Amino acid sequence: MSRSRILIVGAGFAGYRTARTLSKLSRGKADITLLNPTDYFLYLPLLPQVAAGVLEPRRVTVSLSGTLPHVRLVLGESQHVDLAARTVHYRDPEGGSGRLTYDRLVLAVGSVNKLLPIPGVAEYAHGFRGVPEALYLRDKVTRQIELATAESDPETCRARCTFVVVGAGYTGTEVAAQGQLLTEALVRRHPLSSGMKPRWMLLDIADRLLPELDERLSRTADRVLRERGVDVRTKTSVKEATKEGVLLDTGESVPTKTLIWCVGVRPDPVVDGLDRPLDRGRLVVDEYLNVPGHPEVFACGDAAAVPDPQHPGKSAPMTAQHAWRQGRTAGTNVAASLGHGTRVPYRHRDLGFTVDLGGVQGAANPFGLALSGPLAGAVTRGYHLAAMPDNRVRVAADWLLEAALPRQGVQLGLVRSGSVPLESASPELARVPGHPREDD
Known part of the structure; x- marks a missing residue:
């Protein structure tokens, strides 16, 4: 060459x-x-764990200049x-x-994020495609729980403690799974009044979770989330989003301060x-x-x-x-x-899929073998460690610390909502900052 x-x-x-x-x-x-x-490669599958405080953000970023010799980086x-x-x-x-x-x-x-023509979504929803979104979501969830503990109005408290995730593919399912565990840990330190508990809703227009995967994985994920109290709604989506909440296409109004958009790309x-x-x-x-x-x-x-x-x-x-x-x-x-070697057609072999459901739970079908529970959780984490091009030791260390120590539930205040806009599917809007606003 x-x-x-x-x-x-x-x-x-x-x-x-x-x-x-x-x-x-x-x-x-x-x-x-x-x-x-950016100057890093983002290992996107572990981003929900960053949002949940399990992994530090640098664990899922791999330095481009540090791992790609003979390659010039232009930002x-x-x-x-x-x-x-x-x-x-x-x-x-x-x-x-x-x-x-x-x-x-x-x-x-x-x-980029796929934005459907639904009123209010661009203004009040947040996507989940990068580190800023994950850090902002972690702060947003933590803040809402902390504010709810001092809230005297039950309806406002309930809205702050309701988190709506739209899209039950890989990302949405894992965000809901990890988010529920995060709020469960937060309310241990900040108990809510009148026995109120955080509520997570997972919506999808499809007739089941993870519609792109094997039905057995879908059933496993559905069962685990429902057992944790996640309100799973299939054949359901958002008709309108406002500052006060969301209106579902079923006609139900859900008061919430947090709308997470994971519909697809x-x-x-x-x-x-x-x-x-x-x-x-x-x-x-x-x-x-x-x-x-x-x-x-x-x-x-x-x-x-x-x-x-x-x-x-x-x-x-x-x-x-x-x-x-x-x-x-x-x-x-x-x-x-360029004269070095012989070109080859694209070929692939399906090795199966893994879904991290938080804690020790998971769903996986390596080489077609359906697994669930802790074994699937171990396979999922093992797969990610093997697939990551760097940071394996640091990721494993964070997992060990998470298992041994209480989760840290604090706001970092690093990212404002206006700096993590929900990107649109429209070419003219795909890279334009969203409508900045102060969150309640």
């Missing part, structure tokens, strides 16, 4: 794996640049990709602009401006992750519609497992396009 310019846009599961693969293959023989808004967010000029225009964290040129481009821009809107074929918003690529008509451009992860060889005619799901594996394939094929 000569001094070819390789540009990777995005350092999620797909982009990070691409960069790591190319870093090993090139050994400094190519100029590899990674464009990303910025892509704004426009000019395929004809082979140039990517970006905005840096302080509002400046810049551009990067390339010989090979890997688009791994990922996804859609591909990053930057791919809309490429003027290339899209499949449900995802950039169409071939089995080698090449963009048709542009052999120098590759795409992977949530923003790419990668053919799924196990399901002909369909694209691989938008999951971390697929993104991680696609990143390796993209790295291999970029190197092959």
Whole structure:
């Protein structure tokens, strides 16, 4: 590989794996640049544990410069990709602009929150896609419990202690599971009046939790959450959100100060401006992750519609497992396009799924074997330790401390609500700060 310019846009599961693969293959023989808004790779599956105070935030962040030798990091967010000029225009964290040129481009821009056209959601809901959202949610939940202990009005107290999670996929289910354990620990220190208990609601328009997974995992998660007192509502969603609460499509009004939006994601809107074929918003690529008509451009992860060889005619799901594996394939094929090795089509083997339900509970089906309870919890944590590219010892240490010591229930006050807006599915709103406000 000569001094070819390789540009990777995005350092999620797909982009990070691409960069790591190319870093090993090139050994400094190519100029590899990674464009990303942050200086870390976020291990998203453990983010609910950050929100619950189980893990410290740095445990789920992996330094890009510290783990990717031979890769130059540029802090910025892509704004426009000019395929004809082979140039990517970006905005840096302080509002400046810049551009990067390339010989090979890997688009791994990922996804943004999916915002449905529901009145009030953009103003009063909070997403859950990054460390700021997790830290803000931890502070918000802690604050509401602390305020409720001094509240004389029962209705206001009940609203402060009601937490509504919309979306019962991976993220929503784990947020509700971890959040319930967090508030349970908080009320031990801050008992509520009249025997009142925190209430967690988990809503989804589907007919079961975790609709994308095996029904046995869904039933396990449903049973564990209900036994803990989580109010699970399927075939139910939010019709309107206000400062005072949410109106469900069943007609029921739920007073609450906390609405957590985990409905799902859609591909990053930057791919809309490429003027290339899209499949449900995802950039169409071939089995080698090449963009048709542009052999120098590759795409992977949530923003790419990668053919799924196990399901002909369909694209691989938008999951971390697929993104991680696609990143390796993209790295291999970029190197092959520069004369190093042979390109390979994307292939995968389903190893099963794991869901962390907090404490020692979990649901898992490794290699098709359905597990539940503490054994599934152990398998889930073991899987995450094996999958994390760094910080394994620190994560394990936090888990041991959580098991041995009382959970710390304090506000950090690091993040204000206006700095963690719920991103929209609309391209023109995807990166615009939300409506800042003071929370009650």
